[in-house]
Amino acid sequence: MIGLVDGNNFYVSCERIFQPKLEGRPVGVMSNNDGCIIARSAELKALDIPMGTPAFKLEELRQRGDIHLLSSNYELYGDMSARLTQLLRNACPDVAPYSIDEMFVYLEDFTAEQCEALGRKLRQRIRRHLGLPVCVGLAPTHTLAKLANHVAKQDPYYQGVCLLGGQDHTTEALLKRTPVSSVWGVGHRLAERLAIGGVRTAWELRESDEKQLRKRFSVVLARTALELRGTPCLTMNALDLPRQRIMTSRSFGQPTGDFTQVHNALRRHAQRSAEKLREQRSLARAVMVFLNTNRHRRDQPQCFPQALIALPSPSDDTRVILDTVRQGLEQMYRPHHHFMKAGVMLLDLVDAERHQLSLLGPTPHHHHPLLMAAVDQINQQMGRGTISFGMTNAPAAWQLRCAHRSPRFTTRWDELMLAGTHPGAIDACTSRT
């Protein structure tokens, strides 16, 4: 069985841990520079405020106290994400982060009952130890686990944990009422093409002829259909479409504790991720880097550090991403460990065409689309890596606007939560930053 643990409204939930007054209130988290809404609480969604709404349009609501808007606090979200991963690693043998708030856990040799019991236990433990609400989806394949998680979130009957057997009536009933566009890896454009051939639901995709799918669409779609039948055949990398986040990671040929080697691997992943980003015409708002030691080597010290850093403005520029990756590595690197795997994840993607540069924000002085297009073209024609970027220096510290950022409660000594009897304690803490 495969489990998918996914945080509910993750950014907002991280904020609520330390500011319980936000519980039950409409809360939005803004992009860097307080530009637009990138995360919403259920209450804010209920007000019909869409993702990407420019923050200035909500200023009146905010001033009236009807809604709460917070600057993004990536340091806090990144740290809570690392704690979530760590808690899961303590409980499950095999954990693979898929995004900042989604982690796959692989449960071999567990019965369905044991999986469900473990799912409930994990959910309780995460709530108690971290204060985070999560839902757990369990199924024999990645694609079904993702669907199971979606159901666990939507349908209160499941109380946060949903298990799909793959062959049972529950799975069949669910697939029959799930539009094919909700299946992992099936975007809206693909769903439209499928509809022409009469495939509208997940069940119809599952029942489609695999060879035809392969011939008329793609290998990935044929595999997705198999996954819906309960046959595992997709790897994490194949699950990238449609991409809300881009990940490039690889195991080292030889475990290494050498900073430069680790850095070089991350630099390669950063360049590849930036290429993928430009291919799909997106910009990233944040970069996550992570390292894993070999969990099978019990005789060696273990650690799984990760760092999450926000970009000054959304970017697809390889140099910006390289600089950020280096900052992240310096933050999280631990000497005396042998690392087995390194990865770079680009998060909170935004459509490059629709993204309008804020006139008030910092000048994106790294913005050179023609240079990046030239690099991509050369690498496409003459082979990947023909042109790559050398070591770059740290960027000048851009002064970011983040007037409403909550304290970085878990990573800064001078921003710890204050315990006090008077109700203004939290506010005092917030204004101190």
Ligand SMILES: [Mg+2]
């Ligand atoms: Mg989530």
